Amino acid sequence: MSMIKVDKLTFAYPSSYDNIFENVSFQIDTDWRLGFVGRNGRGKTTFLQLLLGKYEYSGHISTAVTFDYFPFDVPDKSLLTLDILQELCSQAAEWEIIRELSYLKLGAEVLWRPFNTLSNGEQTKTLLAALFLKPGKFLLLDEPTNHLDAPARELVSAYLRRKKGFILVSHDRRFLDNCVDHILAVNRANIEVQNSNFSCWLAEFEQRQQSEQERQQLLHRDIKRLRQAARRTAEWSDKVEASKQGSYDKGYVGHKSAKMMQRAKNLAARQQQAIEEKTGLLQNQENAEPLKLWPLRHHAEVLADFAEVSVAYAGLAGCQPVSFSVRQGERVMLTGANGSGKSSLLKLLLGEELPQAEIKGQLRMASGLIISYVPQDTSFLRGSLRGFAAEQGIDETLFLAILRKLDFSRVQFEKDLAELSAGQQKKVLLAKSLCEQAHIYVWDEPLNYVDIFSRLQLEQLIVDFAPTMLLVEHDLAFQEKVATRFVHLERLDS
Numbered sequence: 001m002s003m004i005k006v007d008k009l010t011f012a013y014p015s016s017y018d019n020i021f022e023n024v025s026f027q028i029d030t031d032w033r034l035g036f037v038g039r040n041g042r043g044k045t046t047f048l049q050l051l052l053g054k055y056e057y058s059g060h061i062s063t064a065v066t067f068d069y070f071p072f073d074v075p076d077k078s079l080l081t082l083d084i085l086q087e088l089c090s091q092a093a094e095w096e097i098i099r100e101l102s103y104l105k106l107g108a109e110v111l112w113r114p115f116n117t118l119s120n121g122e123q124t125k126t127l128l129a130a131l132f133l134k135p136g137k138f139l140l141l142d143e144p145t146n147h148l149d150a151p152a153r154e155l156v157s158a159y160l161r162r163k164k165g166f167i168l169v170s171h172d173r174r175f176l177d178n179c180v181d182h183i184l185a186v187n188r189a190n191i192e193v194q195n196s197n198f199s200c201w202l203a204e205f206e207q208r209q210q211s212e213q214e215r216q217q218l219l220h221r222d223i224k225r226l227r228q229a230a231r232r233t234a235e236w237s238d239k240v241e242a243s244k245q246g247s248y249d250k251g252y253v254g255h256k257s258a259k260m261m262q263r264a265k266n267l268a269a270r271q272q273q274a275i276e277e278k279t280g281l282l283q284n285q286e287n288a289e290p291l292k293l294w295p296l297r298h299h300a301e302v303l304a305d306f307a308e309v310s311v312a313y314a315g316l317a318g319c320q321p322v323s324f325s326v327r328q329g330e331r332v333m334l335t336g337a338n339g340s341g342k343s344s345l346l347k348l349l350l351g352e353e354l355p356q357a358e359i360k361g362q363l364r365m366a367s368g369l370i371i372s373y374v375p376q377d378t379s380f381l382r383g384s385l386r387g388f389a390a391e392q393g394i395d396e397t398l399f400l401a402i403l404r405k406l407d408f409s410r411v412q413f414e415k416d417l418a419e420l421s422a423g424q425q426k427k428v429l430l431a432k433s434l435c436e437q438a439h440i441y442v443w444d445e446p447l448n449y450v451d452i453f454s455r456l457q458l459e460q461l462i463v464d465f466a467p468t469m470l471l472v473e474h475d476l477a478f479q480e481k482v483a484t485r486f487v488h489l490e491r492l493d494s
Contacts, residue, residue, distance in 0.1 A: 002030050002064045004051075004138075009059035011043075011050060018411055020046050023059075026191050028167075028184060030065050030138050033160065035176045035198055036169045038186030039407050039451045040423030044169045047186075048140040065138040070131055071124075077116035081126055084115050089133035100129040103159050121152045121338045128156065132163055139166040143422075145175055146448045147376075149338050150474045154178070171423075171452050173198055173477045202452075289405045291434060291457050295467035298439045300366040301328055303468060304349055309361035311344040311354065312492065319344070320490045321361055326440065331462065331469040331482055336489030342472045343376065345489075346444050349470065372438035376445045378425035381417035388417060388428065394435040402431040406454050423449035430458070441469045447478060 005027045012019040020043040028034060036044050050057055051067050074084055085097055092100075098108045104125040110118060118126065124144060131139050141160075145153050157178035160168065167184070170176050176183075176198035183194045183201040194201050308321040319341030326332050334342040347354060348363055350373055381388070385403070389396040400413060406427045412420065417428060426449050433441060447455055455478060462469070462482045473479060479486075 004028050004030060004061070004063040004065070007060040007062075009050075009057060009061065011046065011055065011057040013046075013055075018409075021057075024191050026184075026193055028182070028193060030063070031164050032182045033164055033180045034167045034182045034184050035180035036167050036184045036186075037171070037176070037198065037201075037452060039188075039453060040427065040449065041407075041409075041412065041421050042186040044186060045142055045421070048142055048167065048169070051140060063138075066136065067140055068131055068134060068137040069140045070127065070142060070144055072127070074115060074123075074127075078114050080111065081113055081115045081118065082111035085111070085126060085130045088127070088130040091135065092130075092133040096133060097129065100133055101126065103162065104129060105155055119338045120147045121149065124148060125152070125156065128159070137165075141166055141168045141170075143169050143171075143449060145170055145172050145474070147338065147445070148474060150335065150476055150479070151337070153474060153476075171447070171450060171455065172475050173202075173452060173455075174475075198452075289457075290464070291402065291405055291461040293434055293461055293465040293467055294437045295441070295465060296370060296437050296439045298328060298366055298369070298468075302326070303328060303366045303369060303440050304470070305364045306345065307362045307364070309345065309348070309359070309363055310492075311341045311348070311360075312358045313356055320492055322487065322489055323361075324487045326468065326470055328468055329466055329484075331467075331471065331484045333479055333483035333486050334470070334472045334489060335479075335486055337491055340489040340491045342489055343444055346373075346442050346470065346472065349440075349442060366439070369440065370438045372433045372436040372441045374429050374433050374441075374443040374446045376448065378422065378429060381420075381425050381428060383417055385413055385417065385428070388432075392432055394432055399431055399435050402434050403427065406431060406457070407451070421449070423451055423454075426450050427454065434461075439468060441467050443469065443471045443473070445472055445474070447473055447475050 007025050009021050009024040010019060011021045036047075038044055046055075048069060049055060050061065052069055082094070082097070086092075086094075089097070094111075097111070101108065101110065106122065106125055106129075110122060110126065115123065115126075124147075128141075128144060131137070144156065148156065153172065153175050157175045160166070160179035168176070168180060180197060181195070183196055183198060185192050185194070185201065185205070194204070196204070302325050304326040306325070307323050309323070310319050310321040312319075319336070322345075324332065334345065336342055344354060344357065348359070349365070350371060385400065386396055389399045400408075403413075404410075408424065408427070412424065417425065420428070426446070430443075430446060430450070433443070446458070450458075455475065459478060459481045469482075471483070
């Protein structure tokens with residue numbers, strides 16, 4: 001057991017307008033299973049990069065451990081998986097690799113396949129297994145659940161629960177609760193460490209915010225009362241001063257004047273103390289303001305009807321034929337293993353071409369259907385926010401207002417979209433969709449990299465405005481909150 005000690009850490013990117021960290025101090029134990037949470041853009045990935053020595057900073061980070069980072073690039077994915085894993089964890093015997101893979105429900109046969117033939121989920125699991133076979137390393141796991149389906153997330157969380165000695169960045173509430181024993185939270189005004197799972201931390205955080213809010217309201221009323229009392233005291237003092245003119249008992253009047261002056265000083269001191277206490281409250285307040293949406297009503301009851309539809313690609317399994325409809329007001333959640341064709345069905349509805357795909361069945365859509373789409377990929381984002389709004393034909397003022405509600409600071413408005421964090425880029429696409437009036441909202445893994453507070457905002461938005469939606473999302477808490485119906489897709493090889 002050893003410690004990672006952070007003392008007076010301050011850091012800003014050379015091209016940035018503001019500090020990511022400023023005079024931050026805390027310490028963590030290298031035996032912990034540490035969940036790292038916070039709003040997008042607060043510096044979670046940056047802190048992991050600082051631990052790896054990627055950037056210069058002021059302050060001190062001291063530790064006796066060495067670090068390893070996930071995800072990492074595999075330079076040649078055409079190699080056999082075994083060769084890649086033996087290079088990553090050269091001290092591990094083949095039987096140890098097979099044992100570790102078995103914990104993740106992967107058979108030994110994956111070792112003899114080229115790495116690029118594995119699914120995204122299988123690649124994630126094999127690389128995690130390799131990391132935990134490297135002795136003496138403290139692991140930095142940066143959102144390992146992205147693109148993993150729900151069963152795979154449960155499996156990986158159970159695997160991590162058997163381990164210790166890692167920092168896990170994740171926004172999936174269930175996943176965090178299942179595998180961490182401490183929380184490192186990057187708040188608005190500070191960084192805190194707590195011995196708990198995520199749900200306990202969040203409940204305590206919200207309770208603390210509620211208590212501070214109530215205290216602030218009391219202080220606000222107290223300050224108002226003290227100011228009124230100070231005005232009355234000033235008026236009395238003026239009358240006493242005026243009574244000195246022509247008074248025979250100067251001593252009595254002077255004594256009364258002194259008492260008034262002392263009372264005024266006491267009131268001013270109490271008022272200042274209340275103001276200072278009020279200023280110290282709610283510095284970590286997460287202002288998750290309600291979002292709004294303006295879905296369109298269509299004259300048809302059934303907006304889309306999939307009849308025995310299947311999509312298969314050359315060399316890949318694809319999905320078994322599936323039949324379902326999307327009715328007005330429904331929120332249909334597509335579920336299924338990675339590679340079962342969920343995104344392909346969304347693209348069919350959008351009318352996108354699917355090169356080298358074999359499509360069977362029939363898709364019928366209501367006439368004049370207007371669709372708003374949030375894709376998985378954000379890599380195409382470039383240029384300014386204002387330029388993006390103009391290009392997409394959306395109202396710039398509304399677009400920026402939604403981003404403010406999603407915790408964009410005004411300084412972020414001046415950055416190139418390519419410089420934003422992955423979560424902030426996803427919020428740009430979500431804000432665009434929320435600006436659009438549509439009959440059906442098609443969202444493909446909309447929560448990848450998006451922070452927990454924004455997930456809660458989006459959940460409440462969908463419940464409040466009840467848009468018609470077709471979604472793919474693996475966050476179980478989100479699924480249960482928003483979906484009105486589930487459609488499960490099976491792979492052809494399952």
